[in-house]
Every structure is written in C-alpha cells, then in structure tokens.
Amino acid sequence: GAAPSLVWEPLREPGCGGAIVSLSVSPHDAAHLVSGGDMLGTAVSFDGGENWRPGLGLPSYEMASVTFHPMKTNVVWIGSCMGPFVSTDGGRSWESRRRGMPPPSRGRYTAIVEKILVDTDTPGRLLAFGGSSRRWSRCGTTGAVWASDNDGGDWRRVGTLTKDGFTTNGVEGVNIIKAWKGADGRYHAFADEAGWFISSDRGKTWVRRQVEGIPTHLASVTTHPIETGIVWAVAAPRNAEGCLLPGGLYRSTDGGRTFQPGDGGIRKTADANPNLMSHFADIEISPLPPHRMYVSDMSWHSTAIWTSDDGGRSWRKGADRKSIATACFAGPGCRLAASPADARTAYAYNSEYVLKTVDGGRTWTDMTALRPDVAKPDNWRGRGWNGWCSKAIVFNPYRRGQSVVQMMDAGRGWISDDGLQSWHYAKGDASPWLGGVTAAFSRDGSVYLTTGQFGANNGVAVSRDGGATWRVRQGAPHGLPEADAGEYGGVWADPDRGCRAFVILKDGLYRTEDGGETWKKDETAATTGDFAEDPTHPGRFYVRNAQGVFETDDWRDFRPLGLPGESDGRIACDGRGRVLVCRGRTGDATRRGLWRYDPRTKEWTRLHGETLAYAVAADPSDPARIILTTADNPYHDFAGGHGVWISADDGTTWARANDGLHVRRLTCVAFDPFDPELVVAGTGGGGFVRARWPKNRIEQP
Known part of the structure; x- marks a missing residue:
C-alpha cells in the first residue's frame, strides 16, 4: 500500500504511569540512558533524561533489565518476558535474539529473560538468565541459565538454578531477579526462592552461597564494584515472636560469609500491614569514589531515598514525598541506578516517574515530567517516557x-x-x-x-x-x-x-x-452498557452490551438493531448518525471486525475484518475519514494488536498507519473537533500518542 500519511509521536502527558522496571546509564556516554517497563516497552534518552523517545520494533512490551555492551558503543541488550532483545542503534529500535530458546507463542510466554551479561573475556560470549524482577510471570524456562558464543545468534541452555541448587536438567527453576559480574571476575545471580548463587567458571556451573548473621531470608545481594571483600545484603521484614519487624541492610567484609547490620541512621517504620512496613528492594553502589550508596525505603508511609558517603556507616535522607516535586503522587519508593561516569549522578525509578540527582542524592528532579511555565506550578508536561494504560x-x-x-x-x-x-x-x-x-x-x-x-x-x-x-x-x-x-x-x-x-x-x-x-x-432504565449519542438526533443513544446493540430515546424502550454482542470493543456514532461498532478479541471470529449500522437503511455493513478491532472514531467534519485501532491483552510473546487502520473513503479501502507507533495495543482514539486533522490515540501501556492526518491525502489500500 501507500506510505503512511501520518506519523505518531508521544502526546507528552505527565508522568509515566506504568512500572518502570529498569534504567541503565551507558558506560560510553553519561547522557545516554535506556529504560524499560512492565507493559511499557522501552525508552531511550540522549540528554540525561531531559527528553525520551520510545523504542520501536518490539512484538510485545513486558521488559526487564538493560545491559550496555562494555565495548560496543551502540549495542544494548534488554531482557523481557519475550526473551532477549538487542539494539544496535543505542536503543532506538530492537530485534529479537532468542534462537535456541523455546519457540515464541501467541498464547503465552515461553522464554522469560531478566538479564543478559556480556563476557568481556571471550568475544561474542553472552549469558542470559530466566526470571522477572517485576515478578510479572513465570514459564518453563524460569531459572534457566543460557549461553551464546556468537553474540546472541544462537543460545544453548547451560542449566537451571533451583531451590536445591544448580542442575543441568531443563526443569523449571527459581525466579532470577538479578545477575551481574563481580569485581573478582566471578558471576553472580540472585533468585527469589533460593537466594545467592556464584559461578567461578564463567557461568558453566553455579554454587548456592549460604550466609550467616541475617535473621531472616534475603531479598537481594550486591557486591562492591571495586572492593572484592565487601558485600551488601537486603533482608526482608521478619516475624519475631508474633511481631512483624522491618527489613534491613547488612554488610559483609569477608566476601559474604558473615554479615553485620549496616543501616544505622535509617529511620524505619514497623507496621502490621506489609505495605506500610519499611522494606528495601536493593542497594546501589556507585563504581566511582567515594562509592556513594543509595537505598530506598519502599514503604507507602515512610518511603524515602537514603544515601551514604562513608560505606554505610551513616545514612542521610535525600528524598521523601514532601521534598520532591513530581507530576504524579507516589512517594520515592524506587529502584536506583548510579552513573558510571559521574560520582554525583544517579537515577531512581518506580511505577510513576524517574528521578535524577546530580548532587549525590541531596536533591532529586522529576525526569518524566516538567513544569513548562513556572507561573503555573500545577501544570506539567511529559518528557516522552509514558507508560499509562489509556x-x-x-x-x-x-x-x-x-x-x-x-x-x-x-x-x-x-x-x-x-x-x-x-x-x-x-x-x-x-x-x-x-x-x-x-x-x-x-x-x-x-x-x-x-x-x-x-x-x-x-x-x-x-x-x-x-x-x-x-x-x-x-x-x-x-x-x-x-x-x-x-x-x-x-x-x-x-x-x-x-x-x-x-x-x-x-x-x-x-x-x-x-x-x-x-x-x-x-x-426505569431497562439496560445499560457502552453507549454513543447520535449527533444528528440529540437525546438518541446507541447502546452496546453483551446482549447486542440497541437504540433508545429515553433509556426505557430499547430497539434491538440485530448485531450480536459477544465480542469486546467500543461504539461510536459518526456525523451522519451512523453507528460504528468494534467487535474484536473474543466471540465468533467470523463476525469480528468493524461494523456500521445505517439507520436510514436499517442495515449492518462489515467495513473491516480486523479480528482485534477495539476502538473507532470518525472525523466530525468528514465522516468518510475513519480511524480504527486494535488491542490485545499482554501475557504472550506476540502482542496481537495490529496498530491503526485508516480509511479516507468511507470504509471502502483501508491502509495501515503505524509509523512511529511503539505500542500497537490501542484502547481509545479521537479527533480534535476544532482541528480534525489532529488525532490522539491511547495505548494499553505506552501512554497517548498524537498524529496529523491531512485531509487532502487519499489513502491507498
């Protein structure tokens, strides 16, 4: 067909709105950031988070940890629920690299990967680890350790981390939430149900490490980036004689064999509600002197970011809900990422925003939204990293x-x-x-x-x-x-x-x-459902529900219009009083698509056979211009949404319009009635997007 006549770009509404699960700073360029989210896909920034652009090319959008290649400037890896992906242009676009792993499925995840590591001692060698730090989902490869000898072109399963240790059997194992290479050259992994594993042979075999001095189970382990004997551990909240006690931080100076408390000065909250109890997800240690440390209390009540400049002997609060200005409302219960190029710069990220400090954690700035006019402090504009479910x-x-x-x-x-x-x-x-x-x-x-x-x-x-x-x-x-x-x-x-x-x-x-x-x-209202008002007949409504589509003038008497209602999808009414109904995702596939009812002829016409049709809008100034969006749920390797279809000839012919579209699950769409060439659509996990559709463009199928 013809080249797309509209190009989508982020609307830049405030905040992120979805759980950001990863953020990494390039070791080659401190202003180069790549971030991923749980239904958001990815975003990349080349100016330290001032502006973001979405990554393109993903088949679905449930992402995991980011890895910059230590030698190749523009090569970035990211784990996901759909397996490993690589970018060769710094995070602008992505390609799947999962050959050798189970084949992808349109009904489930088959190769969930949390992290990819680059073996700097052997060119082309990579390791991948099965799991999800977001705890998004599991599959038969959870806990798997994979190796590639040709830069991810092919993978083979080395073995599995399990509750009982390492096995070479291809069984489902424990959920690996992080993996890294230590300062001593050994590889480390941490899993929810089994704790800390270490490999001394470049990932071929793994030993589960037992620790002493921690009164409860571990939530995470972090090795010092320079000093090989120093290890930090996060302990989960514990029950002591019927009383729930907060989580804590512990420090080891003997390589992790024994630990002592290391959170002196952090004010913690005890509460019977686990969400209100102080607990910590992980510790971030800067690779640059003075190796500043960051940790975040994830409690809803005492949420804060704490910083230590002296190896954890003392801690100071750098951010809490009152001290930061953000567009969204959550406190700074965050995961953290220190810059490898600037000892005073670090980032924090959660389900609503990204924060940045350039003064060693004393102050933090919202890097997902800004105030464009200081005279209007309540007004915000997004920076392009949006993850709302619209x-x-x-x-x-x-x-x-x-x-x-x-x-x-x-x-x-x-x-x-x-x-x-x-x-x-x-x-x-x-x-x-x-x-x-x-x-x-x-x-x-x-x-x-x-x-x-x-x-x-x-x-x-x-x-x-x-x-x-x-x-x-x-x-x-x-x-x-x-x-x-x-x-x-x-x-x-x-x-x-x-x-x-x-x-x-x-x-x-x-x-x-x-x-x-x-x-x-x-x-007296006889039925309800999704509805649209007829602009040519004020007070007349068309209602869609599980029983079908109905016409009513008073919400008491309903005239059935004859279209079964078993499928998902939205309803609209165009400027000629015709009813547009999307029927997608569920129900009889032979009856799915976009349907239109003309009250003059009292007939239904199938305008498009799109089986995932979900939302539709007609230009209020020209009903012959129609835009149709598709949607699908997550939880499988390929998101079924096909993006956007447009027709400029009253639905006779259609063209795809996905240029610039980073998420192809779209749940709503509308024309600006004062500027009908402007279209805004909402995605299911990537926020809102906008595009201009010129009226003088004739689409080709």
Missing part, C-alpha cells in the same frame, strides 16, 4: 484547546487547557489511584469524570467551573454506590444544562439534576 481521550466540543485524558492507576483526570501543551490534575478529595474511565462536558463549563478499575471506583468527579476546581461524590450520602460496587462506565452531560447528567455503573444508570451533588438510580 482509557479515554475526550476533547471538549464547546471549548477549543481543552481536553481530558483518562488512564488507569494514578491517571484519573489529567486536563489540558492549552491545546495539549501542558496538563493539570483534577484535584479532589478522593484517592488519586483506582484510575479514570471517561469524561463529558457541557457548554456552561461543567465537566464530569468517571473512575474505577479492577471492580472498584473512586466516585464521580465534578467541576462546574471548566475544570478549575473539583469535588468528588461517592456513596450513599450522594445517592451513589460505594467504592466496591464496581467501576463506572460512560457518562453523559446535558450540553445546555450542565446540572443534568447521568453515569453508568454495572447495576444501572444514575442521574443528577443538581450538578452532581445528589444522584438517583433510574429504576
């Missing part, structure tokens, strides 16, 4: 330049008032987590946001002043269900009377007549 992009049809993006987790209600240049959060009295679903606007400045994920919700957020201030309404005092009643679905607001709105929950439809202060369940 739910909706909604443009305000009555106010040019205003839009809302809704995402899972801490992504409830980020609003732009300046044409997608910066974003501010819809502040309210509810928790920022549990995600957002969608939004609705009125001409008088009323805005309604629905929330929820994983069977729970945070109520309905309402603004009556164009998004400047917010209140959240939830539960019986306001006539709404409680948090555990499920997640909200769609929302509608009266275009001319913003005090009138309704929201959808799994048990029915709830209406408000007073601007969201009180709500009442509409007992």
Whole structure:
C-alpha cells in the first residue's frame, strides 16, 4: 500500500504511569540512558533524561533489565518476558535474539529473560538468565541459565538454578531477579526462592552461597564494584515472636560469609500491614569514589531515598514525598541506578516517574515530567517516557484547546487547557489511584469524570467551573454506590444544562439534576452498557452490551438493531448518525471486525475484518475519514494488536498507519473537533500518542 500519511509521536502527558522496571546509564556516554517497563516497552534518552523517545520494533512490551555492551558503543541488550532483545542503534529500535530458546507463542510466554551479561573475556560470549524482577510471570524456562558464543545468534541452555541448587536438567527453576559480574571476575545471580548463587567458571556451573548473621531470608545481594571483600545484603521484614519487624541492610567484609547490620541512621517504620512496613528492594553502589550508596525505603508511609558517603556507616535522607516535586503522587519508593561516569549522578525509578540527582542524592528532579511555565506550578508536561494504560481521550466540543485524558492507576483526570501543551490534575478529595474511565462536558463549563478499575471506583468527579476546581461524590450520602460496587462506565452531560447528567455503573444508570451533588438510580432504565449519542438526533443513544446493540430515546424502550454482542470493543456514532461498532478479541471470529449500522437503511455493513478491532472514531467534519485501532491483552510473546487502520473513503479501502507507533495495543482514539486533522490515540501501556492526518491525502489500500 501507500506510505503512511501520518506519523505518531508521544502526546507528552505527565508522568509515566506504568512500572518502570529498569534504567541503565551507558558506560560510553553519561547522557545516554535506556529504560524499560512492565507493559511499557522501552525508552531511550540522549540528554540525561531531559527528553525520551520510545523504542520501536518490539512484538510485545513486558521488559526487564538493560545491559550496555562494555565495548560496543551502540549495542544494548534488554531482557523481557519475550526473551532477549538487542539494539544496535543505542536503543532506538530492537530485534529479537532468542534462537535456541523455546519457540515464541501467541498464547503465552515461553522464554522469560531478566538479564543478559556480556563476557568481556571471550568475544561474542553472552549469558542470559530466566526470571522477572517485576515478578510479572513465570514459564518453563524460569531459572534457566543460557549461553551464546556468537553474540546472541544462537543460545544453548547451560542449566537451571533451583531451590536445591544448580542442575543441568531443563526443569523449571527459581525466579532470577538479578545477575551481574563481580569485581573478582566471578558471576553472580540472585533468585527469589533460593537466594545467592556464584559461578567461578564463567557461568558453566553455579554454587548456592549460604550466609550467616541475617535473621531472616534475603531479598537481594550486591557486591562492591571495586572492593572484592565487601558485600551488601537486603533482608526482608521478619516475624519475631508474633511481631512483624522491618527489613534491613547488612554488610559483609569477608566476601559474604558473615554479615553485620549496616543501616544505622535509617529511620524505619514497623507496621502490621506489609505495605506500610519499611522494606528495601536493593542497594546501589556507585563504581566511582567515594562509592556513594543509595537505598530506598519502599514503604507507602515512610518511603524515602537514603544515601551514604562513608560505606554505610551513616545514612542521610535525600528524598521523601514532601521534598520532591513530581507530576504524579507516589512517594520515592524506587529502584536506583548510579552513573558510571559521574560520582554525583544517579537515577531512581518506580511505577510513576524517574528521578535524577546530580548532587549525590541531596536533591532529586522529576525526569518524566516538567513544569513548562513556572507561573503555573500545577501544570506539567511529559518528557516522552509514558507508560499509562489509556482509557479515554475526550476533547471538549464547546471549548477549543481543552481536553481530558483518562488512564488507569494514578491517571484519573489529567486536563489540558492549552491545546495539549501542558496538563493539570483534577484535584479532589478522593484517592488519586483506582484510575479514570471517561469524561463529558457541557457548554456552561461543567465537566464530569468517571473512575474505577479492577471492580472498584473512586466516585464521580465534578467541576462546574471548566475544570478549575473539583469535588468528588461517592456513596450513599450522594445517592451513589460505594467504592466496591464496581467501576463506572460512560457518562453523559446535558450540553445546555450542565446540572443534568447521568453515569453508568454495572447495576444501572444514575442521574443528577443538581450538578452532581445528589444522584438517583433510574429504576426505569431497562439496560445499560457502552453507549454513543447520535449527533444528528440529540437525546438518541446507541447502546452496546453483551446482549447486542440497541437504540433508545429515553433509556426505557430499547430497539434491538440485530448485531450480536459477544465480542469486546467500543461504539461510536459518526456525523451522519451512523453507528460504528468494534467487535474484536473474543466471540465468533467470523463476525469480528468493524461494523456500521445505517439507520436510514436499517442495515449492518462489515467495513473491516480486523479480528482485534477495539476502538473507532470518525472525523466530525468528514465522516468518510475513519480511524480504527486494535488491542490485545499482554501475557504472550506476540502482542496481537495490529496498530491503526485508516480509511479516507468511507470504509471502502483501508491502509495501515503505524509509523512511529511503539505500542500497537490501542484502547481509545479521537479527533480534535476544532482541528480534525489532529488525532490522539491511547495505548494499553505506552501512554497517548498524537498524529496529523491531512485531509487532502487519499489513502491507498
């Protein structure tokens, strides 16, 4: 077909929003960073994190640890749930290198790899380790140690790390969460269920190391980058006579045979709730003098980054929730990476952002978002490393330049008032987590946001002043269900009377007549589901649910339109009043695809046979221009999403439009009604992307 006429680029909404699981600094260039996430794919920065770009070419997006080749400047390896990947252009693009491992599957993971190590003593030799530090998933190769003698062109299984030690049998073993080469030239690995392993023969055989002086099981081990006798261990929280005690840090000076406490000065929190108990994931030690050490308390309450300049004899707090300015809300419970080129520079990363210090841990800066205008401290702009699981992009049809993006987790209600240049959060009295679903606007400045994920919700957020201030309404005092009643679905607001709105929950439809202060369940509403309003017939709605597709003018009488409803997918209505329905992922494959209903002929037409069709939008100024996105769930080697399809001739012919698209699972899409050549789409794990689709371009199939 023709070359793509639109090129996708990150929207740059604030924060990351997905769990960043790795970040590494190039030993060749301190400004060169590569990072990976649990559903995010990868990102690369060439200016120390000021700006990021997504990595391209991945078949799925559940990543693990990064390894820069110590001799080859632009060669980078990364582990993943889909096996090892290599980049020869510094992290801009990736290729799978898993020949010799189990063949990939479209139904599961078959070769999960956490880390790849380069054997600097033997050109072309690599080691790969089976596991996931994110604890994302397991497979038959968990615990495996692999070797390659031709730069990853072919792999052979050396053996497996198990609870009982090392075996050459090809059994499923323990989950390897880290692997590294020590200062003494030996190889090390650490696994959840079995602890610390050491190889003295370049990875051919492994011995499980027993330790003394630690009163509970190990959570991690780190060897000193220069001094071979010094080893640090992280101990997990422990139960002592019925009392749960915090985790701790321990230091060894005899190569790890015996350990003594080494966390003096770190203020720790004890709590019966493990999430509120002080615990640590790992220790980072700078390879440069004075070998500054970093550790992070992962507790939700006492979360902080601690730094030591004297080998762990004393610690100082460098960051806590009050001392850092970030777009997102989590405290600095982070994993850490020290720069190999600058003793004062290090990075910290978690599920919402990346932090950077250039003064040895005394101050930290958000490297996933920035404030573009110091006069507007609540406004943020992303730097290009985004990992949100997107739910909706909604443009305000009555106010040019205003839009809302809704995402899972801490992504409830980020609003732009300046044409997608910066974003501010819809502040309210509810928790920022549990995600957002969608939004609705009125001409008088009323805005309604629905929330929820994983069977729970945070109520309905309402603004009556164009998004400047917010209140959240939830539960019986306001006539709404409680948090555990499920997640909200769609929302509608009266275009001319913003005090009138309704929201959808799994048990029915709830209406408000007073601007969201009180709500009442509409007992006459016969059914609910995903819906779209007919722009040519105000008050007419088309509803899609498990029973099919229906037309209603009052939510009491529903006219079935004849399309079965067994598949996933979204519904939309174009500027001619025609109904667009995506039917993908589940159900009868012969009936999947994009379907359109014309109320004048009362007939359905299958516009596209895409079996993973999920979201659709039509240009509000020209309904013949249609954009279709596809989506699939994770947990297999190949993400099934095929990306984006576009048609400029009313669905007669279609062309792929994936140029620049780093994640091909897309869950929502919309045209800007004031600038219909601008399209924004949301991915399932890579945040939002934008592209311009010129109207004068005729697509070729």
